Amino acid sequence: MNRYILFMATCLFLFSDNLFAMHISEGILPYNWAAFWFAAALPFIAFGLYRLKKISRQDMSIKPLVGLLAAMVFIISCLPVPVPVAGSCSHPCGTGLSGILIGPVLSILVSAAALLIQALFLAHGGLSTWGANVFSMGVAGSFCGYLTFKFLRGINISVAAAGFFAGLFADWATYFTTSVELASGIGQKGEFLSLLQKIVIAFIPTQLPLGIVEGAITAGMILLLQKRRPDLLAKLHVIKPLAGII
DSSP states (O other): OOHHHHHHHHHHHHHHHGGGOSSOOOOOSSSHHHHHHHHHHHHHHHHHEEEEEHHHHOTTHHHHHHHHHHHHHHHHHHOOOOEEEGGGEOOOOOOHHHHHOOOOHHHHHHHHHHHHHHIIIIHHHHHHHHHHHHIIIOOOOOHHHHHHHHHHHHHTOHHHHHHHHHHHHHHHHHHHHHHHHHHHOOOOTHHHOOOOOOOHHHHHHHHHHHHHHHHHHHHHHHHHHHHOOOOHHHTTTOOTTTTTOO
């Protein structure tokens, strides 16, 4: 698994010149808005680091798991579908799955690490827009996926259906938040709502099917883990201990 991740990351690095810039590209947001989203994202990142340090004192296996999920999110979010008129790209995110498995706070760290590496070495996104990208993919995506899964499981919806809608809504939440960030940053006074509508519409042809695909992937991964490693899901409080396969 680790060799496969290394191979994929190497290929993406070597051939990145042919890819479109992903996430919100460098220079798209004015610096005042870039600074605003940095300020909004940093408390979540700081709390994530605190939580990781605290949990790792009790469970040393959490750091390798976080690292593995960061590699997964890195690879999944390196599959771009360009949306030139929006100044960004559509792509799967993976933070719905990571939010389910390790919780939204640690999932934000996962996305922050993946986005930073992409910005530094692949020119996907940007350093000035890193805070905005973390907020949309990490904060919005992780919390939406986690809360959707917990809510649906709480009303006795199956693991498969809960995983599907968690992945779907996490993906769509990411892109709605991205649309808000773009509309607020590049729109003129009084243009926010009309520009937001145009950007959302621009994302629909790619993100609507991609969200469905990501929902299916999330459900499939959860079911696979439930079949092969129910002990891990129980340990992560995704399912109840000794819960049977649905």
